[in-house]
Amino acid sequence: MIEDKQEGNAQTADKVAKEILDWGHAHGISTAFDRAQHLKPCPIGHSGACCKICFMGPCRLVGPDAEEKAAGVCGATLPVVSARNFLRMCAAGTAAHSDHARDMAFTLLEASTGEISDIQIKDEKKLRKVAGILEIPTEGKTKNELGKEVALKILTNFGQQKGELSYVKRAPKKRQEIWRKWGIVPRGIDREIAEAMHRTNMGVDQDPENLMMAAMKVSLADGWGGCMLSTDMTDILFGTPSPVHSTASLGVMKTDEVNIVVHGHEPTLAEMIVDVSTEKELVDYAKSKGAKGINLVGMCCTANEILTRHGIPSAGGFLNQELALMTGMAEAIVVDVQCIMPAIGQVQKKFHTKVITTSYKGKMIDAMHIQYDEHRAKDIAREIIRLACDNYPKRSGFGKMDSAAASPVVAGFSHEYIAYMQGGSFRGSFRPLNDAIMAGRIRGVAALVGCNNPRTAQDSFFDYLATEFIKHDILVVSTGCGAAAFAKAGYMTPETALEHAGPGLKEVCVAIGIPPMLHLGSCVDNSRILTIMTQMTEEGGLGDDICDLPAIGIAPEWMSEKALAIGVYFVASGAHIIFGSESPVEASPIVQAIKHDLWFKRVGAKLEFIPDARDILVASLAAIDAKRDALKLKKYEPGKFGAERVLMTMEDRRKLEKETAKK
Ligand code: NFS
DSSP states (O other), X not given: OHHHHHHTOOSBSOHHHHHHHHHHHHTTOOOHHHHHHHSOOOHHHHTTOEEOSSTTOOEEOOSTTHHHHOBOTTOOBHHHHHHHXXXXXHHHHHHHHXXXXXXXXXXXXXXXXXXXXXXXXXXXXXXXXXHHHTTOOOTTOOHHHHHHHHHHHHHHHHHOOSSOOGGGGGSOHHHXXXXXXXXXXXXXXXXXXXXXXXXXXXXXXXXXXHHHHHHHHHHHHIIIIIIHHHHHHHHHHHOOOOOEEEEESGGGOOTTSEEEEEESSOHHHHHHHHHHTTOHHHHHHHHHTTOSOEEEEEEHHHXXXXXXXXXXXXXOSGGGHHHHHHTTOEEEEEEOSSSOOTHHHHHGGGSSOEEEEOOTTSOOTTSEEOOOOGGGHHHHHHHHHHHHHHHGGGOOSOSOOSOOOOEEEEEOOOHHHHHHHTTHHHHOXXXXXXXXXXXXXXXXEEEEOXXXXXXXXXXXXXXXXXXXXXXXXXXXXXXXXXXXXXXXXXXXXXXXXXXXXXHHHHHHHHHHTOOSEEEEESSTTHHHHHHHHHHHHHHSSSOSSGGGSSXXXXXXXXXXXXXXXXXXXXXXXTOOEEESSOOTTTTOXXXXXIXXXXXXXXXXXOEXXXXXXXXXXXXHHHHXXXXXXXXXXXXXXXXXXOOOOOOOOHHHHHHHHHHHHHO
C-alpha cells in the first residue's frame, strides 16, 4: 500500500471503504478520493508563497531567488508571507477547538444551574479534581455549586486579557519557564486568536521569527486551553472514559435497522441521541416502519467521543463520510461543526439519506436544519430519530447495501485509566511505564494522530507506521481519525500485541491486558497526551521536561488547520513532531529553518514535514533513540531488557484492591 501510494495508485487501505469506492466508480459517483486526483493543489499556495490578505493582491511570490528577490505589492517578502499564512492557520485551528470548548463551558454552567434538565454532571470525582487545579475551594459544596464555579472560572479563560491561562501551571515547571522566557505564555484564548489575526493583517508584524513565535503562543492557547478544558468538561459531564468493546468501519451499518450517523465534534447532542435511542417508544417506532431497530453509529470525532464513553460503533473518520451515504443505508447523517464535507449535501441527492445540520454555525444549502437547543436536548434528539425512522421505508435499494464485516476495537484509554491500569485505584501511576522504557522493554512512545487526507491513500501511512512502531517495541497512542484508522484495521485489540508487537512491548501489553495501540479519544483529547507526557516527566527517570522523553508525535495524513495548531502546541510543549506531506511553508527556507532550528533552540523541539512514510519511520526511530541516549538509558536491543519493576497483572490488581478495600 505504501508503494501504491508512492505510485499514486491506491485510494484507500480501508478494505470496506474500498468496496464502496469501487461500487461508486461503477455507478458514476465521485468522491473526495476522486476529486483529489483530478484537482491538483495550487503549488504556490501549497508551499506558502501566496499572499491574499489584502486586495492589492493576491501576490504570488514565485520564481528563482524568490526568497531574496520577490515581494508583494506592499513589499512583503516570501518569509513574511509564509510565516503569516502559517500563523493564520494555527489561529484558525485554535479558534475551532476553543469555540467547541466554550460551548462545553456553557453546557456545564447550565447543567449546574439547572437551566438544562437533560444533562447532569456525571463524574463528580473529576469535577472536584478540576476544581482543585483551578484553585476553587471544594469543601462542603454540592456538585452543582462546584460545577457552576468551575464553568464560570473556565469561561474567564476565554476573555482574560492579562496573566496566564489557568492550565499553564499543569505543565512541567521547566516548560513553564521556557514559555515565560520567550513570551509565549497564552493570556486569554480569545485574546491570542484576535492578536494573531491582527498581527497577520496587512502591514503589522513583518518579522518571520516574531510571527512564528506567535504561532506557538496561539497554539499553546489551544493545547493547554481549548483542548484541555474541553476534555475535562466533557469528562465531567459525560464521564471519564475507561475501556469499552465495540466495532469499527463502514461495516457497522445494518441492512435491516434504521442507521443514524452522528458526525462532527461537539458531543452534547450525540450524547442525547445515544441516551434516547434505546427508549422503547422510539425502538417501537422504528419497528412500525419495518426496521428491526435503531442502529446509531459515529463518525469523525463525534464517533470517538461516543465510542470511548459508550461503545457506540464508529463508521470511521473524515474520509468515510461520503461513503456512509453511498451504502444506501444511512437514514440520516446528523452533523454539527468541523470536518463536515460540503460534498455530502450533493451526494445525498442520489440517495434517500437526510443530511441534518444542527448548529447555526454550520448550515448547508442542501441539508435540513434542526437547531440544537440544550434546553430541549432530548426532545430534539427524539425528533431526529423519528425523522430517520420515517426515512427508512424510503430506501431505494441503490447503494452498496450489503453489510461488510466491522473490526473489533477496545477504546477508551483516558489518562486516568492509563494511570489506573499501571497499579489500580490506590497505586495508579506512570512508574511502571517509565520503568519499562528505562529498561528498554519499551523503546519509546509514539502518538499517531490527526486526519485523513485523500492525497494519501486513506489510512496507509497510519497502518504502516503503527505496525512498524509496535514491531519495534514502541507503544502507540492515538486520537482523532488516526484512532479511527487503527480501529477499522482491527489493531486496537489486545490480540494485536501477540501478533505484531516486539517482545518487550508484547510482554507489557499481555501483563496488563491492553492493546499496543491505545485509543485516547477525539482530537481535543490530544490534551490527554500532554497530561500523560507531563505525568511521565514528573514520575522521574526520564528527564525533567517533556522534551527529554523518548517520544514522538506524528500526523501522517493531516489536512486540517486544527491539526497544525495541535502539532505546534506539542512542539511548544517540547515534543518532536513530524507531519506527513510537504511543508505548508516549503517555499521559504528561512521559515522552514525557524520551525526547525530556531524552535529547537528555544523550546527544545521541532516541527518536520516528511512526505514519505518510510522516511518518517526512520526519522522517528532515530529521534526516539537519540532521546534514550541523551538520558543515558540502556541501549534498546529487541528482546534484551534490563531489570525493572514487574507490572501488575489485572488479576494481581483486583486482588490488591479487594484486600485494600477490606482494610
Ligand atoms: Ni481532528 Fe476531528 Fe479527523 Fe482531522 Fe477532522 S475529525 S478534530 S481535524 S479530519 S482528525
